[in-house]
Amino acid sequence: MSIFSHPDFDNHEGLYTFSEPESGLKCFIAVHNTNRGPASGGTRFWSYADDTAALTDVLRLSKAMSYKNAMAEIPLGGGKAVILKPEGEFDREALFTAYGRAVEKVGGQYITAEDVGVSTDDMRVIKTQTDYVAGLDDGEAASGDPSPHTADGIFRGLEVAVKHKLGVDGVGGLIVAVQGLGHVGYALAQKLKTSGAQLIVADINQEATQRAAEELKATVVTVDQIHAQEADIFAPCALGGAINADTIDDIQAYIVGGAANNQLKTAEMGRALMDRDILYCPDYVLNAGGIINVAAEVSGTYDYKWVDGKLEGLRVTLQEVFDRSKSLGRPTNDIADEMARERLKLS
Numbered sequence: 068m069s070i071f072s073h074p075d076f077d078n079h080e081g082l083y084t085f086s087e088p089e090s091g092l093k094c095f096i097a098v099h100n101t102n103r104g105p106a107s108g109g110t111r112f113w114s115y116a117d118d119t120a121a122l123t124d125v126l127r128l129s130k131a132m133s134y135k136n137a138m139a140e141i142p143l144g145g146g147k148a149v150i151l152k153p154e155g156e157f158d159r160e161a162l163f164t165a166y167g168r169a170v171e172k173v174g175g176q177y178i179t180a181e182d183v184g185v186s187t188d189d190m191r192v193i194k195t196q197t198d199y200v201a202g203l204d205d206g207e208a209a210s211g212d213p214s215p216h217t218a219d220g221i222f223r224g225l226e227v228a229v230k231h232k233l234g235v236d237g238v239g240g241l242i243v244a245v246q247g248l249g250h251v252g253y254a255l256a257q258k259l260k261t262s263g264a265q266l267i268v269a270d271i272n273q274e275a276t277q278r279a280a281e282e283l284k285a286t287v288v289t290v291d292q293i294h295a296q297e298a299d300i301f302a303p304c305a306l307g308g309a310i311n312a313d314t315i316d317d318i319q320a321y322i323v324g325g326a327a328n329n330q331l332k333t334a335e336m337g338r339a340l341m342d343r344d345i346l347y348c349p350d351y352v353l354n355a356g357g358i359i360n361v362a363a364e365v366s367g368t369y370d371y372k373w374v375d376g377k378l379e380g381l382r383v384t385l386q387e388v389f390d391r392s393k394s395l396g397r398p399t400n401d402i403a404d405e406m407a408r409e410r411l412k413l414s
Contacts, residue, residue, distance in 0.1 A: 075126040080106075081176060082126075085169035091153035092165040095122055097129035098176050099145040102411050105175060106146025107201070107361060108132035109182025110166070112189075114152045125149045127307070127329050132358070134407035135351035138384055139377060141362040146177040152184070163189045167196025175199055180213060180361045183249070183306070187212050201361040213357035218254035220356025220378050221326055222262075224348055225300060227382050228322045231389045232346040233299065239263030244298040244320065246290070247305030248275035251326040251354075255304060256283055269293035270305070294318055303327040310336045315343075324348030337400035341392075349403035352385050 070076055081098040098106040108129060115121040125147050133145025150166060170179050170193065180202035181190060187204045194200050202213055222238075229235055241264050245256050248270040256266055256279060266285035269292070270276050279285040294301055294314045301320035303309035307329030310318075315336060323330070323345055330350045331337055340347045359377040363369045388406065392399045 070122075073122070073126060075123055075130070077126070077130045079126065079129065081173075083169070083173055085166075085172070087165045090161040090165040091157045092150065092162050092169070093118070093153075094148060094150040094166060094169060095125040096148040096169065096173055096177055097125040097146060098173070099129040099147075100133040100411055100413070101144035101176065102413075103136060103144050104142040105178055105199075106132070106144040107136070107178040107180065107358065107365065108145060108147040109180045109202075109357075110148040110150060110185050110193075111182040112150045112152055112184030114154075115149070118151065121149045121151050124307075131328055131351045133411060134404065135355045135358060136362075137407045137410040138352050138381075138403065139355040139359050139362075140380060140384075140410070141359055141377065143178070143358065143362050143365070147182075148177070148179055150184075159189070160192055163192040164196060167193035167200070170199050171197035173199070178361075178365060180357075201364045203364070212250060213360040214250035215254050216360040216374065216378070217251045217326060217354055217357035218258060220359070220381050221251070221255050221302075221324065221353050222258045223378060223382055224353040224385050225259075225302075225322070225324055227385050227389075228324055228346055228348050229299070231386065232322050237262060238300070241265070241299040242267065242297070243300040243302055244268075244293050244296040245285075245302045245304055246270075246293045246309060246325065247303065247327065248272065248279055249304065251357075252302075252304030253279070255302065255326060256285065260284070267293065267296045267298060296320075300324065303330045308332040310340065310347075312336075315339050318343070318345060320345065322346045322348065324353050325350070326354050328354070331400060334400060334404075337398035341398045346389070347399050348385065349388060349400050351407075352381065352388060352403055355381055 083096040128147035136143045244267040260283045268285045276287045295317035300322045302325035304326035311332035
């Protein structure tokens with residue numbers, strides 16, 4: 068298949084492939100759009116079924132980053148990278164050193180940060196090879212792991228959603244089903260619990276669910292049943308595609324909103340949620356807190372007040388999406404896409 072005929076190709080400005088047999092590096096870096104500034108988005112380190120799956124992921128994720136950064140109104144374009152996790156044993160430092168060289172070769176069109184499977188330790192290794200990296204925990208403008216800021220933005224957005232959908236202030240007393248307890252998912256669960264929500268959780272990592280049960284008094288269910296729980300909010304915080312033809316009829320929540328990127332398996336799932344009177348919080352609007360924090364770091368002078376202002380701006384943008392959706396009778400994901408393309412000056 069030609070890249071230009073790939074169903075997820077959206078006039079991406081650049082797609083880079085890198086391979087280094089010595090370290091085991093195989094990766095894609097996709098630059099979707101730089102109208103607002105250099106492309107930025109995290110690097111995902113994952114065991115993909117094959118390179119086609121990795122290519123699909125990087126194309127979809129980089130486009131979502133363009134939309135996310137536009138909706139957050141930050142001076143960054145959209146990009147993403149995925150590294151195919153080698154099978155068997157490998158030298159992690161050598162691999163991420165090689166990846167840093169790959170980022171450097173893109174020449175500043177792409178600035179990387181953490182995503183699934185990548186840590187601040189990995190960022191330090193990448194930094195030895197390139198300056199086009201954020202999410203560091205040392206340096207003049209360093210702000211560390213952006214995950215807590217992502218969770219903060221999601222929490223603020225969910226407060227908007229429950230007010231819009233349920234007419235209540237805050238999440239106190241509500242039941243939230245959290246799918247995935249990684250860095251963002253667990254941080255979100257903590258904020259929800261502190262604010263009085265009851266938690267139902269699931270993750271493939273039993274240590275994470277046990278911790279949630281002990282620390283947050285969460286009810287633990289299996290990963291194949293978390294979406295079907297009797298809850299007020301379903302929060303997908305694992306990988307994408309949680310809302311699909313196999314799961315959508317089982318969802319009992321009034322609101323869907325979480326940390327995962329590309330939560331809708333297809334755009335049509337947004338209409339299906341709307342038809343079932345379920346309010347969907349478009350993922351790239353809700354989960355933009357991390358990239359907002361990265362943008363502050365990239366600026367060279369980290370300012371928390373600026374970050375906080377942008378996080379508050381997410382509330383306003385999300386409310387506008389909800390209001391337009393209600394007024395026009397169109398799914399929230401369609402409205403968000405339209406708004407993002409307007410801000411990107413795309414036809």
